[in-house]
Amino acid sequence: ETGVTQTPRHLVMGMTNKKSLKCEQHLGHNAMYWYKQSAKKPLELMFVYSLEERVENNSVPSRFSPECPNSSHLFLHLHTLQPEDSALYLCASSQGVAVTLSGANVLTFGAGSRLTVL
Amino acid sequence: AQKVTQAQTEISVVEKEDVTLDCVYETRDTTYYLFWYKQPPSGELVFLIRRNSFDEQNEISGRYSWNFQKSTSSFNFTITASQVVDSAVYFCALSEANTDKLIFGTGTRLQVFP
Numbered sequence: 001e002t003g004v005t006q007t008p009r010h011l012v013m014g015m016t017n018k019k020s021l022k023c024e025q026h027l028g029h030n031a032m033y034w035y036k037q038s039a040k041k042p043l044e045l046m047f048v049y050s051l052e053e054r055v056e057n058n059s060v061p062s063r064f065s066p067e068c069p070n071s072s073h074l075f076l077h078l079h080t081l082q083p084e085d086s087a088l089y090l091c092a093s094s095q096g097v098a099v100t101l102s103g104a105n106v107l108t109f110g111a112g113s114r115l116t117v118l
Numbered sequence: 119a120q121k122v123t124q125a126q127t128e129i130s131v132v133e134k135e136d137v138t139l140d141c142v143y144e145t146r147d148t149t150y151y152l153f154w155y156k157q158p159p160s161g162e163l164v165f166l167i168r169r170n171s172f173d174e175q176n177e178i179s180g181r182y183s184w185n186f187q188k189s190t191s192s193f194n195f196t197i198t199a200s201q202v203v204d205s206a207v208y209f210c211a212l213s214e215a216n217t218d219k220l221i222f223g224t225g226t227r228l229q230v231f232p
Contacts, residue, residue, distance in 0.1 A: 042221075043209065045219060092163075105220075112161040
């Protein structure tokens with residue numbers, strides 16, 4: 001497989017459930033990202049990992065817990081979510097500033113995981 | 119603080135019309151990068167172009183062209199002779215130098231009717 005793969009593509013969960021979103025990239029990139037896309041809102045940057053270390057955490061509630069076990073995989077663990085957390089969660093990867101030493105990194109996105117919280 | 123504004127929420131055109139999508143940005147940095155991405159109905163954002171703040175030359179790629187004007191902090195995108203396949207949401211984005219942080223605008227939904 002090539003590019004950025006996200007699973008599952010669709011997820012429905014209750015507010016008391018615990019689930020995880022998975023992202024895998026086959027591009028040899030060093031940075032990985034989680035974005036949240038809600039209706040009529042900008043794409044919200046949630047987390048950035050560079051060389052497996054979290055470098056950005058945009059005031060995301062603790063019910064979202066990211067994990068980056070290696071440079072190819074990124075998870076978003078979900079627990080006790082609220083209905084307003086329903087959204088499209090997009091994963092992306094890039095070569096990362098730590099490697100390219102610039103801010104010109106092109107992000108490659110996955111197709112997203114559509115989350116519905118009942 | 120960085121900010122990207124796409125004032126046009128939705129645009130509808132008929133095939134073969136030209137259409138321009140507006141993007142205005144704010145940043146305090148002198149070195150920064152601007153991007154356009156396309157999000158078709160499948161959901162996956164597709165990279166279209168990247169420009170750095172020192173290169174104000176306009177760029178043309180097939181039916182697509184971009185107009186970067188630092189004086190007005192704008193980076194507008196024009197599709198010439200639009201086609202139905204151009205229907206998508208288009209996002210403008212900004213990244214400051216030496217960060218992995220890419221900030222997006224709210225997007226413009228383009229509908230091209232046959």
